[in-house]
Each structure stands twice: as C-alpha cells, then as structure tokens.
Amino acid sequence: MKPRETKRQDMIRRETSRDTGRWNTVAIVGVGLIGGSIGLALRQRRMAGKVVGVGRNADRLKRAEEVGAVDVTTQDLAEGARQAELVVVCTPVERIVDTVLAAASECREGTLITDAGSTKRLITRALQGKLPAGVRFVGSHPIAGSEKSGAEHARADLFEGRVAVVTPTRSSVEGDVQQTADLWSGLGASVYLMSPAAHDRALATTSHAPHVIAAAMARSTGRGDWPLTGGGWKDTTRIAGGDPELWTQILLDNRENVLASLGRFEKSFSAFRAAVERSDRRRLARLLLEAKRHRDAVGN
C-alpha cells in the first residue's frame, strides 16, 4: 500500500536513511518463523557480519542453524547479548519483557534492542524506565506472520513488500528509532512509525479480532461438513491453525482493544444477519458491496 493512501493521523511512514543497517553481530533471541526469517534475510543481504541464534531449546537452535538462519547458536542469553550490537527479541509475547530486561543487563553499552511482538503497549510500558543507562530499546512489529511456526518455515523474503511498525515512545531517541526502522527497511519492509497504543488499537482490528473470528468459524464447523469445505472456508479459517498458546497471550495482552474490535465486527455482522433475516435484497447487496470495496482496496 502506498503511503499516500494512508489516512491515519497517528502513523508516519519512515523512509530508509542512506545508511541502511549494517551490524557486526546481531543476536536473535527466539529462532522460530520470525526470528529465523530475520536471520536468513540478514545473512543473505549481508547486513550482519555474524548472526547469533539464542534460544532455550537445543533442537530448535540446531534447526535454525541447519536452514542457514544463524551462524552460531547459544542457549546462554548473556553470551549472545554480550557480543551483539543489535539484539532482536522474537520470543512469544509473554516472554518479551523479561527477555529484553535480561539481555539489557548483560549487553554492552550502546547496544540496540528491539523485538518483533504482535502487541506493543504493555511491553513498552513494562520496559519504561527499567533499562540500564546506555542500553537502547525501540519496539517493532513486522506484520508478516503465518499460521506456520518454526525456523524450518523461515524465508529470507518474509518481510519483502510487507509492513513493519516501529513504535517509539516519548523518551525514544530519534537515532535509535531510525536505526530500528533501517533494520526492517533493510529486510525489505515498508516502515511505519506509530505509538504503541495506536499500534495495538489498529492490530486488534487487522489481526487479533480476525484470529478470534476465524477460530470461532473453524470451531463451529462440524466434522461432517469438513469434506464440503472449499477454498473459501480454507482461506477464511487459515489463521485458526496458529499456535493456541501464542494467540492466547496476544489476545489477553491486547484484551481491551480486541474486545472493542470484536464489538465493531459484531455490529457489522448483525447488519448482514438482519438483512438476510428480512430477505432485504437491496440492503444485503449494499452491505456486500461495501465489504467488497474495502477488500478490493486492500488488494492481495
């Protein structure tokens, strides 16, 4: 989507600076689909001299190394953090705050830390004022997930043509924000700056509520009907295949915004249902046309 199509007041498109990110050593904490794809892309684009994969699970670290997502691995966060100029925390949402704090207490002064979590407000707030002097943190969220997980599904082009949101706070330093933006630009994403709160409000509508709706649909489709599902049902419910534990964290972390978005959906849903109930042909066609216009405007 081109920047001029953006109608949000609280979102700024950030152009890449000339100095696209180049780091000697990047530590990626959590080497699943997102972390693995960042590693692959950093290495293929020669944006990092060395990529260190950090994780708790030896098998998963090994897999990340095998697919070429990282140069070396360690289960010791301190060891990974100490050698890195940039630490990207790609753990499940619930572990991001603790992981950032742990990395911050071990890393060298001047290290930049960012994350890739699907929510931003609570994470940013929990970190506010908690980081040692000289350690820099700016939150991020690359909008490029999948119902798949694990480094074995990592792709170097996962972020190409996608959007990454960088979420500075009032105390963020411009240079840190630009460096964080350059990381994602360097990986091929278009970067938007938003406050953590604005990010969470928007993502509740564009990602978290849709997950609930897709899951509710999959759950209400009984076994007997499965053979009669086609491409429509499969597309509509695809994200319901995502990890239940990760999504529980995201939905509860962003609970109030999710409930507000579900409320807006339900209002829209009720309008459609009422039109069907009343066999109100003109109204139903009108509602479907409005939906189509939104969908067509977003594109594929």
Added chain:
Amino acid sequence: MKPRETKRQDMIRRETSRDTGRWNTVAIVGVGLIGGSIGLALRQRRMAGKVVGVGRNADRLKRAEEVGAVDVTTQDLAEGARQAELVVVCTPVERIVDTVLAAASECREGTLITDAGSTKRLITRALQGKLPAGVRFVGSHPIAGSEKSGAEHARADLFEGRVAVVTPTRSSVEGDVQQTADLWSGLGASVYLMSPAAHDRALATTSHAPHVIAAAMARSTGRGDWPLTGGGWKDTTRIAGGDPELWTQILLDNRENVLASLGRFEKSFSAFRAAVERSDRRRLARLLLEAKRHRDAVGN
C-alpha cells in the same frame, strides 16, 4: 479428503464408472469462471467433440472463445440446446431454473441437463415435475469457486482435487446420476451424492455463512487500518471480494440454513469473546485449540 474421513450419513461418495463421460456436443450456458473452466477442461481432456458457449453477452462469449473455453458461441439458447447431448447451466443461481426450463423445452429427447449452482434445494424443487418427458435433469455443485469471475480467470484444472456434489432427488434415474457424476469425475473432482436439502444445509456452513462473516469483517475494518493488514486479514476476508449480486442471490436462496449456520457461528464467537472478557486463559487456549484441530484436520 479421503472418503473414509466422511462422517455424514447423508452423503455417499460416488466412484467413477469405467465409461468416463464422453459427449459429442456439450452446451455451456453462462461462460464465466465456472462455465469457462468446464469448457477448458472438457476440451483439454477431449471429453467433448464440441463445446458450445451460450450467453447473453457477446463480449463475454468472445472472451470465452479467445481463452479456448469453447469451440463456438451463440446468444441463442435454443440453438445451443438443440445440438447438445449435455447442457451445463452455469448462470447465476437466480437464473438457473428459467434457463434449465428454456433449454429443456428446446433440446432433443434424451438430453441430460445439469447445473453448477451454489444452492440446490429451491432449484431442484422448482424443476420438479416441470420438465418435458425424455429430458433428464440432475443438479450439481462443483465446490471450486473463487472471488474472481469471468472466463479470463478460467482454468482447466479448476476442479482437480476438488469436490463436486451431485444432488439426486427421489425421482432421479440412476443412470442419469451416474452420468452427471462422471462429468465431474472426468474433470478431476471427487464426487459426493447428497440430497438437495442436505447439500444446502452443509454449504450454508462451509461456504455461505463464511461469506457473510468475511464480508462483515472487511466492512468493519476502516480505511485507516488498511495499511496494517497482513496475510491473516487478507486470507480471512478474501471471499468478501466476490460479486455482491451473486452472493445476495445465494444467501437469500438458502436463507434459513444460512441463518442457522450464522447462529452456530455466533454461539462459538460468544464463547471466545466471553473468555477474552473474563481473561480466562485456560478456556481461551482450549477454544483456540479446538479451532486449530478442526482447521488442521481439513488441511490446505
């Protein structure tokens, strides 16, 4: 999906007979995505000596001919019907009954007529007892649509690996049912036999209600949030890009079943929402897991 996975009592998988369909002349009435794909597949698989494209719009007929979906075209239904041994009616749902009756009054004795409509109960009922002696009709529904329309999107492999439902009634003759099943088997689909009523109940859940839900979601996502949509939102709302007029017809034709399916969805949706509202972590994780199990069982 393999036949043994089928748990429905009212659905029978029909194997292809040895004599896979071979017709001298097939008339396809309505040469859009479905009609065009049938034509392409019939011609590429040499299942028809000649495919006649019938339609009201000269431009659309021309396009169908250009993409190789039909051998010849006519705007005169009578002309097309008279020369065909098989007539496949691929018009919008609302025009199927009239088109079948018009074709039936013009075609030769022994001609088999089928359709490709997304609903079956009202169509089959409206035709009951109305067809001239010697004209055979069995309803069909290939579950292979798309949000795209028009012969320019037709694909010879559209039905490969998909399901086609054939909907005999009590008065259907077994030989006619088998020939209809063989048409779809010949085009690469797995064929299931169901009553028109059972078909409509199932499709309300697997296709019609999902359309309403996807459309309600697209409609409730405001312009400001569009740049922040990712693959999840795009998948979940893809079918909302479908033709509003066609979908109005389908939803109202199958109104009662659609309302029942929407009710089941809403019950499931309310369970998710209540779990989010109460921050009931265990319950939410459980619901998401149930959804994931359904989705994973269906596959891609």
